[in-house]
Each structure stands twice: as C-alpha cells, then as structure tokens.
Amino acid sequence: MSYMTTSERQSLLSSELAVARTRGLFAQALGRVAAAFGFEHVTLLNAPSAEDLLLKPLIIESSLPVSYIKDFDRGHMLRACPFAARMRESAVPQVWHLSDPAHAQSFPTDIRNLMLQRGMMAGIAMPINSADGQRLVFWFGGERASLGQSEINELVMIVLHALDTYNAVKRNEESAHSALSARELEVVRWTAQGKTSIEIGQILALSDHTVNAYMTNAIKKLDCVNRTQLVAKAIRLKLIN
Amino acid sequence: MPLRFEQPAVEHRLQSRAHIGITDAEALTMFAAYRLFGFWRMNLETGHFFASEDVHQIFDLPYSEGPVNLTELMSRIHEEDRLLIAETFEQASLHRVGFHYVYRVDNGLGGYKMVRSVGKFCDDASGGGIVGITYEFVEKLRIVGFEDSGTPA
Numbered sequence: 001m002s003y004m005t006t007s008e009r010q011s012l013l014s015s016e017l018a019v020a021r022t023r024g025l026f027a028q029a030l031g032r033v034a035a036a037f038g039f040e041h042v043t044l045l046n047a048p049s050a051e052d053l054l055l056k057p058l059i060i061e062s063s064l065p066v067s068y069i070k071d072f073d074r075g076h077m078l079r080a081c082p083f084a085a086r087m088r089e090s091a092v093p094q095v096w097h098l099s100d101p102a103h104a105q106s107f108p109t110d111i112r113n114l115m116l117q118r119g120m121m122a123g124i125a126m127p128i129n130s131a132d133g134q135r136l137v138f139w140f141g142g143e144r145a146s147l148g149q150s151e152i153n154e155l156v157m158i159v160l161h162a163l164d165t166y167n168a169v170k171r172n173e174e175s176a177h178s179a180l181s182a183r184e185l186e187v188v189r190w191t192a193q194g195k196t197s198i199e200i201g202q203i204l205a206l207s208d209h210t211v212n213a214y215m216t217n218a219i220k221k222l223d224c225v226n227r228t229q230l231v232a233k234a235i236r237l238k239l240i241n
Numbered sequence: 242m243p244l245r246f247e248q249p250a251v252e253h254r255l256q257s258r259a260h261i262g263i264t265d266a267e268a269l270t271m272f273a274a275y276r277l278f279g280f281w282r283m284n285l286e287t288g289h290f291f292a293s294e295d296v297h298q299i300f301d302l303p304y305s306e307g308p309v310n311l312t313e314l315m316s317r318i319h320e321e322d323r324l325l326i327a328e329t330f331e332q333a334s335l336h337r338v339g340f341h342y343v344y345r346v347d348n349g350l351g352g353y354k355m356v357r358s359v360g361k362f363c364d365d366a367s368g369g370g371i372v373g374i375t376y377e378f379v380e381k382l383r384i385v386g387f388e389d390s391g392t393p394a
Contacts, residue, residue: 022328196287224335225335228285228288228330228334230288232327232328235315235327
C-alpha cells in the first residue's frame with residue numbers, strides 16, 4: 001500500500017515538473033515537491049566554491065525568506081556550513097535532523113541557532129551536475145520528522161526530473177536571448193516603454209511598417225501570439241529591463 | 242494551460258440586493274474607499290498598458306493618459322514577484338483568462354507594500370485586452386475612518 005502511495009506521489013510530482021516550461025512554473029512545481037514531503041522551503045543554488053563567502057549570489061530559485069538569507073550572510077555562515085565542502089566532493093545527498101545530537105553538533109552554534117529559530121529542524125541537500133557541467137544543489141528544509149531512506153530515494157528520483165526541467169528552462173531562456181536581433185530587441189523595449197509604432201519609427205529613424213515587421217518577427221521568434229504576450233515574455237526572460 | 246491557481250477562480254454568485262437597496266456603483270465606491278484603488282487595461286494587439294491615476298500613484302509614476310512605461314512600473318515590484326507577474330500576463334494573454342495576484346511594491350520608504358491586482362479578459366472591438374483593478378492591500382486591524390463630508394442629524 002505504501003509502495004503505491006509513494007509511486008503515485010513520485011509520478012504526480014515528476015509529471016508536474018515535466019510540464020513546467022518556465023522559471024516561474026518550475027519554482028511553483030519545486031514548491032509543491034517540498035510541500036509533498038513536509039518541507040516548508042526549497043532552494044536551488046550553485047554549489048558553493050571554497051572562495052564563496054555569501055549564499056545570496058549562489059541562489060537560482062528559493063522559497064526561503066529574504067530575512068533568513070540576510071541573517072545567514074550577515075553572519076558569514078556559508079564557509080562554516082559543514083555541507084558546503086561536501087557538496088563539491090560528493091554526490092551523496094546530505095540529510096540532517098537537529099534532534100539527532102550528532103547532526104546538531106556538526107553545525108556551528110550560530111548556524112544551528114538560526115535553523116532552530118526559523119524552523120529548519122530537518123533537511124536534505126542534494127548535489128547534482130547540470131547539463132552544462134555546473135554543480136548545483138537542491139536543498140529542502142523545514143519542520144518535519146527525520147527523512148526515511150525510502151523517502152530519500154524517492155526525492156532523489158524527483159530531483160532528477162527537476163534537473164531535466166531546469167536544464168530545459170535554461171535552454172529556452174538562452175535560445176530566446178539569442179533569437180532576437182538587436183533591432184527587434186530595441187523595438188520590443190520601446191513598446192514596453194509605452195511607445196507606438198509611429199513613435200518608435202521616429203526614434204529609430206524607421207518607417208512604422210518596418211517597426212511592425214520587426215515586432216511581427218519578434219512575436220514569431222519568441223513563439224507568442226500577440227504583443228502583450230511578447231512584452232510580458234520579454235520582461236520575464238529579462239530581455240528588457 | 243499549465244498555470245494553476247492556488248485559490249479557485251469561482252465566479253461570485255449574484256446576491257439579492259433589492260431588499261438592501263445598494264447599487265453596483267455604491268458597492269464599488271465603498272470597496273474602493275479609504276485606499277488607493279485604480280483601473281487599467283492591457284491592449285492585446287499593441288501590448289500597451291493604460292492606467293488610472295491611483296495605479297500611477299501606487300507605483301509612484303507620473304500620471305499620463307498615454308501608455309504606461311511598463312519597464313519602469315515593473316521596476317517598482319519586488320524582484321521575487323516580478324517574473325511571476327510577467328508570466329501571469331503572458332499566460333492570461335495567451336489563454337484569454339482572468340487572474341488575480343497579491344504582490345509587493347516598493348513603498349518608497351525602503352520597504353514594500355502589499356498590492357492586489359485582478360484581471361479579466363475583455364473581447365471587444367479594439368481587438369481584445371485585459372482589463373483590471375489594482376489596489377493597495379492594507380487590511381489593518383482596529384482601524385477607523387470617517388468621510389469628511391458628514392452632516393449632523
């Protein structure tokens with residue numbers, strides 16, 4: 001019975017990850033994975049190198065409160081974190097529960113106190129390599145009982161699906177960046193700033209027909225159906241800022 | 242469509258009001274009272290965003306009847322909320338559906354205020370668009386306010 005339940009959960013969460021085509025949807029799907037395992041928070045980050053001092057610049061996606069990250073960085077806790085080095089050296093997931101004295105003692109006092117204050121009693125950190133060879137870490141934390149081995153196995157499988165989704169999202173974003181020509185980008189940027197085709201034509205010394213042609217090309221290249229979707233997608237992909 | 246709502250987008254049932262005697266306009270006026278409450282429209286074909294005075298004020302933008310500078314408006318939104326909002330507009334314009342969200346906007350004092358927007362797809366002669374409302378979400382406890390124009394009984 002428990003095998004069926006686990007299998008269904010894994011299948012459902014993996015399917016949700018598989019259809020997440022954008023960064024926002026990926027983050028939402030990751031949040032649902034965390035919730036399904038009783039964790040309050042999930043973070044995807046670049047594995048820290050020996051030179052890294054702060055956590056914030058390493059974060060790719062996170063549901064952690066900003067204040068937690070600030071406190072962590074204010075106390076320069078990254079280098080003192082016992083998992084930081086292990087994330088580079090081993091692919092084995094690191095699991096902890098602060099009710100276990102051995103686990104609790106492996107954290108320096110200030111990190112342990114911060115985790116206790118913020119309800120991060122239990123957690124798991126899973127190092128993994130992305131398609132471009134980048135070392136990443138999927139981190140889950142929250143107030144729950146210690147993870148059992150079968151849950152760890154299940155979560156590892158789900159994280160493999162999450163990695164596939166992240167790789168696909170990143171590829172989409174990169175191809176969108178290189179898809180638009182400089183002129184097309186300029187036209188989209190001015191549209192987002194509220195300019196009409198005629199006004200953009202005056203700014204760029206082009207006819208409004210040419211401006212419209214650039215817009216139509218940009219719509220096709222970013223696989224959009226109208227200018228609203230194009231502007232919103234360009235903002236989401238940070239093509240314009 | 243892949244976007245999921247945490248809260249079901251259930252239409253409010255029509256309630257009987259004849260025995261109460263309150264009009265749509267009065268209900269809206271009361272809902273909008275004592276806070277910044279504005280209206281906007283995103284034109285689907287041009288990608289332009291038009292907004293009323295209160296929307297400009299919420300985002301600390303100079304008022305104009307012309308299209309809003311979306312790049313500037315988005316810069317006022319908390320960076321963690323910005324991408325999801327852009328994605329909401331993207332999905333709404335693609336699937337022609339309504340939506341709502343609560344997000345953080347720069348309050349000009351080094352912090353953020355909570356703002357809620359509700360959008361609804363509107364199919365009309367101009368080629369369709371998303372129309373909506375945006376208001377400051379300041380549900381404080383134990384607050385009292387009175388109109389300025391009262392007349393003694």
